[in-house]
Amino acid sequence: MSSVTPPLDAVVDEGRPLRRDAERNRRLILAAARQVFAQRGLHAGFDEIARVAGVGVGTVYRRFPDRGDLVDALFEEEIDAVVARVEAAAADPDPWAGLCDFVTWGVEAQAADRGLSQVLTAGGYGHDRIARGRARIEPAVAVLVSRAQSAGLLRADVSSLDIAIATATLSQIGGPDRADLRQRYVTLLLDGLAVSRDTPSPLPGVPPVDADLACLVEPARRGGSGPAEG
Amino acid sequence: MSSVTPPLDAVVDEGRPLRRDAERNRRLILAAARQVFAQRGLHAGFDEIARVAGVGVGTVYRRFPDRGDLVDALFEEEIDAVVARVEAAAADPDPWAGLCDFVTWGVEAQAADRGLSQVLTAGGYGHDRIARGRARIEPAVAVLVSRAQSAGLLRADVSSLDIAIATATLSQIGGPDRADLRQRYVTLLLDGLAVSRDTPSPLPGVPPVDADLACLVEPARRGGSGPAEG
């Protein structure tokens, strides 16, 4: 307040005067964690993050004593991106196109980043920064939803959380590279969300093959469960 | 090949002359595994199955040397039940009602039994008995699907595997006791699958609350990830 705003504040807060090498490593760790969390989800071992970052595990633990710190640091801006995208969709002159755009994008964003999907759906991963970020998404989606409902295009009995749940659920289908497959179900969902229609929107992609079923649940582990291997 | 068909054959095969206590334990283990796999999925520890069955782990491993043996023994008849249900649905005089019935039931059956969901979707859990069982489902669903398509009620561009994937996906929503929630999305799916409709089928249940998002992905573990606890 008065004269003493101690420089220590800066250390505890954001603008930490970390030693140059420490700051460099911090960035390397964040970059590595972004990649590893996206691929493997938030359970990923600190070992792997350290290896990808090219630092020792000890360094990761010193900088981010618990996983929540790392999650907070990483996903705050990703959540900002989600909010921005919802708001952009809500600004689309065509309310229905805006909704379609957001659902399509949301499914892919979560499919491409398993960590994001976990942060958005499972409570209790990050700390306060994540909680605050999440709280900003739902109202934004609510705007998008009610606009499409007012226009008489989106059925009146869905809520913004229905959209969130459906979007998160569809993101679980297929691997990161199977956008084609997921978009079939996005299309079905959107056709189901429309108030009425005469004819189905054509499903994109090609019909799934037997192996496409497999990417839903966690696969059998290398243990006794005998992964048939082919 | 000639004269000696050792009585051991019987032991290795099906009609095993197990000792009375061993046969009793075998049944206890199967019952326990059915319950544990349904709740926790097929990764569940043999420890827990043993504890529920009231036997030692060693006993479980002796009787079912690998997880696939246990899965085979348990899920063959559950798959038969799925096939039976598809065939019953295909016999419904109303092709659309049959499809709705099967999707609704299939989602709940898989939601109530995580093990079943894994057996049906992830390849490589059981052994040959499971593989053979799975192979019987798809053709049966194909009948159901093409009947509804021929009647002009189901959109022509979905395949039976689309139905299987969508069904399995929706079963991941909510806990075992949230059939009300899942049926909202089943309704949306069916509305999306219809060739055309004028008005949306009303969504059952009540709109989800924030906490309902959480049951999609595996929750944070008790480790450093700081499950915010509330």
Added chain:
DNA sequence: GGAGAAGTGGAGCTGTCTTTCCGTTTCGAG
């Protein structure tokens, strides 16, 4: 009711993942 095969249970081995600790290295102020 006795002998021996069959079956049992759970202690403990193994491999995996998380976290801590401390001897060494690197930085940067003087």
Added chain:
DNA sequence: CTCGAAACGGAAAGACAGCTCCACTTCTCC
């Protein structure tokens, strides 16, 4: 250049699940 503090890395301790092994118990057949 020198020195102290900060940071480093990775070995190893701890926690834990999957699986094995064998001293002991229980059954069955005679």
